[in-house]
Structure formats: structure tokens, C-alpha cells
Amino acid sequence: MFQFRSLFTRLMVTFFVITLCIMLILGILLSTFFESFIMETRKEELIREGGAISQYIGLYLTGFIDTRILHYQYQIIDRFLGTTIWVTDERGNIWSSHNSTLLEEVDWENQKVTIDEFVQVLEGNTITLEGRFGESFPEPMLTVGMPLKINERIRGTIFLHSPIQGLNRTLRNTYQSIWRSAILTSLLSLLLSFIISRRFSKPLTEMNIISREIATGNFKRRVKVKTKDEVGQLAVNFNAMADSLEKLESMRRSFVANVSHELRSPLTSMKGYIQGVLDHTIPVEDQDKYLKIALDETERMNRLINELLDLSQIETGQFSMDIRVVDINEIIRRVLISKEDCINDRGMEVEVDFEKDVCMVEGDPDRLQQVIINLLDNAIKHNRDGGLITLKTWLHKDHVYVKVADQGSGINKEEIPHLWEPFYQIDKSRTRKKEGTGLGLSIVKKIIEAHEQNIWLNSEEGKGSAFIFSLKAVKKT
Numbered sequence: 001m002f003q004f005r006s007l008f009t010r011l012m013v014t015f016f017v018i019t020l021c022i023m024l025i026l027g028i029l030l031s032t033f034f035e036s037f038i039m040e041t042r043k044e045e046l047i048r049e050g051g052a053i054s055q056y057i058g059l060y061l062t063g064f065i066d067t068r069i070l071h072y073q074y075q076i077i078d079r080f081l082g083t084t085i086w087v088t089d090e091r092g093n094i095w096s097s098h099n100s101t102l103l104e105e106v107d108w109e110n111q112k113v114t115i116d117e118f119v120q121v122l123e124g125n126t127i128t129l130e131g132r133f134g135e136s137f138p139e140p141m142l143t144v145g146m147p148l149k150i151n152e153r154i155r156g157t158i159f160l161h162s163p164i165q166g167l168n169r170t171l172r173n174t175y176q177s178i179w180r181s182a183i184l185t186s187l188l189s190l191l192l193s194f195i196i197s198r199r200f201s202k203p204l205t206e207m208n209i210i211s212r213e214i215a216t217g218n219f220k221r222r223v224k225v226k227t228k229d230e231v232g233q234l235a236v237n238f239n240a241m242a243d244s245l246e247k248l249e250s251m252r253r254s255f256v257a258n259v260s261h262e263l264r265s266p267l268t269s270m271k272g273y274i275q276g277v278l279d280h281t282i283p284v285e286d287q288d289k290y291l292k293i294a295l296d297e298t299e300r301m302n303r304l305i306n307e308l309l310d311l312s313q314i315e316t317g318q319f320s321m322d323i324r325v326v327d328i329n330e331i332i333r334r335v336l337i338s339k340e341d342c343i344n345d346r347g348m349e350v351e352v353d354f355e356k357d358v359c360m361v362e363g364d365p366d367r368l369q370q371v372i373i374n375l376l377d378n379a380i381k382h383n384r385d386g387g388l389i390t391l392k393t394w395l396h397k398d399h400v401y402v403k404v405a406d407q408g409s410g411i412n413k414e415e416i417p418h419l420w421e422p423f424y425q426i427d428k429s430r431t432r433k434k435e436g437t438g439l440g441l442s443i444v445k446k447i448i449e450a451h452e453q454n455i456w457l458n459s460e461e462g463k464g465s466a467f468i469f470s471l472k473a474v475k476k477t
């Protein structure tokens, strides 16, 4: 089951790898997005705070607020952003500052800002820098520098420094939650891929096992069908195939058994009679009689073998049909004449009901004759003495229908579907006396099917049977 090349593992690995890739890409995208997002937000905050400071400095310089209030404002900003604040004059000397509580205590006042970008700030630009700001800080800082404007004039600069480390901590937390949920989702997807892959592969694996069993001759097991999708349909068809294989196999077995049985009984009786003649157990005056019986048996065997040959040829499709336009009424007439003696012997009457004198159909004349002989034979065999046999043909739309009916024993409804099976005989003990092998109707059905037509049976037990088959009509031009 867990072979690497099995459908299950392939499906599972595919599903899982796809989810993993999606998670990875999503994780990377989200992380980069957050990194720049947090950086940008921090810059904006610093710039906003710088604006506020510049207002306070203005107020301080004009005497509205004192140093205490100014530093109080610095502290608020520091608590919020962890910021070191420098305020310089136009030459870069720091005259007011605040040291971030996150860093070591340093006295910044009277120090000088010497970086190259100072000039840009003094010209009125706001700049952002990342790094240790020369050697001023022990760790990397995000620095925002902006001009200090009082009454629309640039009077100096404001620098705000915020430790990047602090930002990294926020980022790390974000990364962690992103990756944690990615791992969780991946695990969930592993579970789901397992369930889905199993659902897909299970019926296929089952079919695989069962088909192997069928190949060894065990037809008992079937696939359990749960879904209605293609796999479900395959399973349904697979079961149907197993059903028909099983049926075919049992038919083959009983066919072989029947054939051997049917061949053995005439052979045994022939052997007995010939032996009797040879060792004189049968008196000379009776020899002719018994040899005649033996001859009858050979004829019976001959007939059986011919029928079997026909049946197998039809079944294997080797049977060539000589389709022509023939008059089915004429065929019926000819068969009827050949059976006249049998019919008269048992005092039966025949009713012939042809819609038209000539009824042209498409078919193989010899095979159609075989059909009529078989059906008429059966009708005679099973009719009651003195009963009526009806032969009827009629045209309906594109078809000609032929009916052969008797007033005999009729056939039980439950037996009807089996009649067409080779060797099937109702009440074997009774029919045995009347001879026959039970191949007649199966050959009839096969011939009619080879004509792409149908045969039906209407029968009522005790009242008689009527076999009706269709043929393709040929309209006279």
C-alpha cells in the first residue's frame, strides 16, 4: 500500500508538496511585506513626532513653555517609540536632546552632527537613514532627520533615532506567527491529503486486488461503491463485468458438463448394442432392430455435434450469414410440408394465417429455415394431441412478425428467461423421452440476434405458447 509508486503515495505527495509550496511562497511574501510595512510605519511615526517636536521647540523658543514641559514631551515620545531626540542649531551643534531609555545614558548636548546628509536637512529635506549614525550608537538605528522650521524659517535640525532591534522584535513575532500558522496548515493539509488520497485510491486498490482474484478464478468478491464520480462508475462497471464473467464461467462449466453428458449417453447405448451383437447376447433375428437403434443414436449424435458447431460459430462470430431478400411465407410453407406426417400422426390441425401471399424479408434463408424448423418442432413436440398449431406472419411498419403458436403445456413464467440458455430443458425426465438436447431455442435466439432482430415468448401454463420474432421487411418497389 505504501509503495512509492502507488497512486495513494503519489496523490498524497502531490497534494502535500503543492500546499507546502503555497505556504512557503505565502510565508516569504508576507514576511517581506511585513518587514517593509513595519519599517515604513515607523518612519512615518518618527516624521510625525518630529513635526510635533518642532512645534514644541517653537513654543519653547518664544517662551510659551519651559524646559520641563519640553522634556516631558520628549519622554512621551520616547515611551511610545524608544527614541533618542536631538535638536541642533544651523551649524550642527546639539543644544537640546533626550536620551532613549532603551539605551545607555549619554549626554548628547554640545556634541556636533557631522554627517554629510546634515546639509540636505538644512536645505529643507527630510531624510531617513539606517545604521549606527557614524559611531554615535552601539547598535543600528532608524534615523529620521528633518529641518527645524520656526516662522517658516529653517533654524536648525531635529534628529530622531529609534533602535532597529526593537523593530526586529516586532518583526520576529510576526514571522513566528506566520510560520507557526504555515506549519499548522501544512500539518492539516498532510492529514487532508491522506484522507483524500485514500478515498481516491482505495476503490482502485480494491479493484486491483479483486481483478487479480478473478484472474485466478475466484469470482465472488465485488468492489464497494461509495461515490458517483468516474471512479464510482468504474467500480459499478467493474462489478458488472465481474457478474458477467462469473455467469459466463458457470455457463461454460455447465456447457462442458452438458456436452459430455449428451455425448456419453448415446455412446453408451451404442456400445451396448454393438457389444450385444458381437457376443451374440442379442439374438440374430433382433440384431437389425438394435443396429437400427444404434444408427438412430449416431444420427442423434451427429445432430448434436452440428448444433454445437453452429452455436459455437455464432458465438465466436465465425458464422457467415448469407443475407438475401427472401419470402418468409415460402420458407414456412416448405417446412410445414416436411413436417406434415408428424402433425398428422398426432391428429393436430394447422392454421396458416399469412397477411399476404408473399412476404419479403432480409435474411439468410437457410438460417431462417432452421429457426422455423426448431420452433415448429417444439410446437409439435409440446402440443397436446389433436391441438391447433398456428403459423402467422404480418407486416407492421418496417418489420415482418412471425408467430408460431401451439396449444400445449405452456411454459411457467419463471422458466422463460432461462429457455434461451443452451441445454436448458423444462422437466428433463419428460422431454428426455421426446428427445432433444435443449440447444434448439438457444440457436434460434442467436440466429435472430445475428439478424439484429428480436424474439419474444407469450406463454400461459396449460394453455399453450406463442413464439414471435421480427424480421426486417423489404418493401416492394
Ligand SMILES: Nc1ncnc2c1ncn2[C@@H]1O[C@H](COP(=O)(O)OP(=O)(O)OP(=O)(O)O)[C@@H](O)[C@H]1O
Binding pocket: 374, 378, 379, 382, 383, 406, 408, 409, 410, 411, 419, 424, 425, 426, 427, 431, 435, 436, 437, 438, 439, 440, 441, 442, 464, 465
Ligand atoms: N412450444 C413449447 N411449449 C412448451 N415448452 C416448450 C416449447 N418450446 C420449448 N419448450 C421448452 O423449452 C425447452 C428448450 O427448448 P429447445 O428447443 O431449446 O430444446 P429441445 O426442444 O428440448 O431440444 P432441441 O431443440 O435441441 O432438439 C424444451 O425442453 C421445452 O421444455
Ligand SMILES: [Mg+2]
Binding pocket: 374, 377, 378, 436, 440, 441
Ligand atoms: Mg427444440
